[in-house]
Amino acid sequence: MNPNANDPRPLYTRATEQTAALIRTVRPDQLSSPTPCAEFDVRTLLSHLTGGTHRIATIGEGGDGMAVHPFVDGIDDKGWPTAYDEARTRVRAAWADDTRLDALVQVPWGEAPGRIALSGYVMENVTHVWDLSESLGHPVQLDPELAEFALAIARRVLPDEERDADTPFDTAQPAPEGADAYGQLAAWLGRRPLD
Numbered sequence: 001m002n003p004n005a006n007d008p009r010p011l012y013t014r015a016t017e018q019t020a021a022l023i024r025t026v027r028p029d030q031l032s033s034p035t036p037c038a039e040f041d042v043r044t045l046l047s048h049l050t051g052g053t054h055r056i057a058t059i060g061e062g063g064d065g066m067a068v069h070p071f072v073d074g075i076d077d078k079g080w081p082t083a084y085d086e087a088r089t090r091v092r093a094a095w096a097d098d099t100r101l102d103a104l105v106q107v108p109w110g111e112a113p114g115r116i117a118l119s120g121y122v123m124e125n126v127t128h129v130w131d132l133s134e135s136l137g138h139p140v141q142l143d144p145e146l147a148e149f150a151l152a153i154a155r156r157v158l159p160d161e162e163r164d165a166d167t168p169f170d171t172a173q174p175a176p177e178g179a180d181a182y183g184q185l186a187a188w189l190g191r192r193p194l195d
Contacts, residue, residue, distance in 0.1 A: 008119040008149075009095055015125045015146050016088040019049060022132055023084050025139040028077045035135045036191045037128070042135050046080045047071040049128055053087035056121045059105045060094030060114070066106055108168065109157065119153050126150035127169075127189055130182045134194050147181035154188050163190065 023046065031043040040048065051071040059065035075083045094100070101115040109120065126146050133142060154169075161172035170190025175183055186193070 006115065007101060008115060008122055009092075009101075011146060011149055012095075012118055012122050012125070013088075013092065014143060015122050015129070016053070016084075016091070018140075018143055018146065019125060019129050019132075020081065020084055020088065021140050022129060022136070023049075024081050025136060026080060026132075030136060031077055033135050034194065035131045036186065036194055037131050040131070042132065043077075044071070045128060045132055045135070046084070047073070047075070049125070049132070050075070050080070050084050050087050052121070052124060052128075053084065053091055056118065057087060057090040057094045059107065059117060060091060060100055062100075062103075064106070066108070119149075120157065122146070123150040123153040123157070123185075126182075127154075127185060127191075130186050131191065133182075134186075142182055144181050147185050151181050151185040151188065154185060158188070 026042060026046070031041065031046075033042045035042060035045050037045065048071050051069055054072065055065045055068040055070055058068045072083065095114070095118065101113065101118075103114045104111050105114050105117050107117045107120060112120070127150060129142065130147075133140070158167070158169060163169060163171045173187045173190055173192055175187035176193070179187065183193075
């Protein structure tokens with residue numbers, strides 16, 4: 001088992017720092033741009049990144065994360081950096097108590113110990129950061145260790161390449177030749193680079 005899976009909080013924090021840095025680069029004229037996640041434009045992806053972060057914060061606080069819509073509404077186009085920073089600050093506080101790592105929590109894929117739930121949210125965050133980076137033309141260097149961790153989690157929780165309609169990620173695609181860990185993660189979760 002990956003030692004980071006025992007306490008994924010430091011990696012989650014790094015992932016959200018990376019996400020925040022990327023969100024700060026988004027220009028208003030990019031908000032309607034497409035993403036590799038076909039049903040999302042950049043604005044919808046930012047809404048999902050922020051909403052999903054509120055969901056894992058609620059889970060860490062002992063609340064019902066499934067009652068939290070994984071998208072947020074009403075954010076001004078210039079307000080995404082602040083909205084995301086507020087959500088990720090809430091997560092750090094919610095998961096500060098070590099006992100939350102062993103508590104059984106409900107997440108979209110079932111019941112799991114907190115450490116496994118938070119690891120899954122590292123995977124989701126890092127995957128969506130790849131989506132956002134693709135959409136924005138790769139304005140910041142992404143942390144390879146985060147992608148390696150997320151890829152290991154993705155292969156563990158989604159071991160089959162074929163996915164059904166109930167799975168939130170598409171069927172795995174072949175990774176481009178020479179793909180780094182982000183490219184491999186994206187391909188494993190059914191994504192293709194934007195043309």
